Amino acid sequence: MTHLVALVLIFAELSFLAIGGASTTLPAMERAIVDQEHWMSAAEFVRLFALAQAAPGPNMLAVTLFGWHVAGAAGAAAATLAFLLPACGLAYGVGHLWVRFRDRRWRRVVQAGLVPVTAGLMLAAGYLLVRGAATDWRAAVLAAMVLAGTLATKRHPLWFLGAAAIAGLAGFH
């Protein structure tokens, strides 16, 4: 029960702080789940994130799996709803006001201020995930290859995930 309350508190706060999308809160999620609550290791955090990436749907599904790992089905429901409902409630509330403020100067200024923070948070998320996933040199090389391949080609992300999984199966004996 205390885990459920902790899950709700962590993800409800991050719901409001997820500027530029759900993935920007991954560093904060890792800090709360791995460093502070010790619910899982950094490598387990990345594994759950990766399993969520292997399923169809929005990127935020990792939240469901973090909740699942901590408290089963109830944890999955608690984490998912806590992460969804605050931001969606806000969106529902202010969505119709957009036409009134979209052309205001402050809106453009706030947006211009949000973009580089989003970029920095995404870089932090990528860095922490690579650090958690690179449990040995082979995994580090694999992550580097996917990184380079994604930047150099226009192949679908699923192709790289599949290739990395098969490489893992073949190479980690």
Next chain:
Amino acid sequence: MSAHDDNPAEFDTPLGGTAKVPTVAELFRGFLMLGLMGFGGVLPMIRRVMVEERRWQTPAEFNELLALCQFLPGANVANLAVIFGSRVCGVQGSAAALIGLLGAPVAIVLVIVSLYDRFDEYAPVRHLVTGLSAGAAGLILATALKIAKPLRNSPRALAVAAASFAALGLLRLPFLPSLCVILPASIALAGWSIRE
């Protein structure tokens, strides 16, 4: 499956072009399909389905909606489902779109993690997921670099991005206090540079 039997009304949009107004059931089916089609994020698919295939929105309307959803906090596609659903059919529309978007993916991901929990003592499964993890991590870092790339000509934006990265990635500072410092500073800097 009678997605096209209901013969949705057409109306002239303020931004030009025509859009079809979906019913609650069509919203649910449309977002259900979107949730099942999007791998590695739904955003790339959502424009194709909403604008090109179902013609629920004109390109200009869609760009407006997307800008709003990226402005608001939270998962962008969930916000998009809620706002578009509410414009079309109120609370019912929001709920139908959101449940449609997330219901099937949540069920699928829970099946995947249950299988993983059951079989993770088998070495091949562990190796597979270790490789998958490395791949997923590399993909996110690549996405981050793509997001950061357009900032390279702005010293202001680069400095803010570097500070955010250092605070949350390297120093592992607490999130809320960090944002309380970085965000106002970044917005102030943006205000100053936009005035120029």
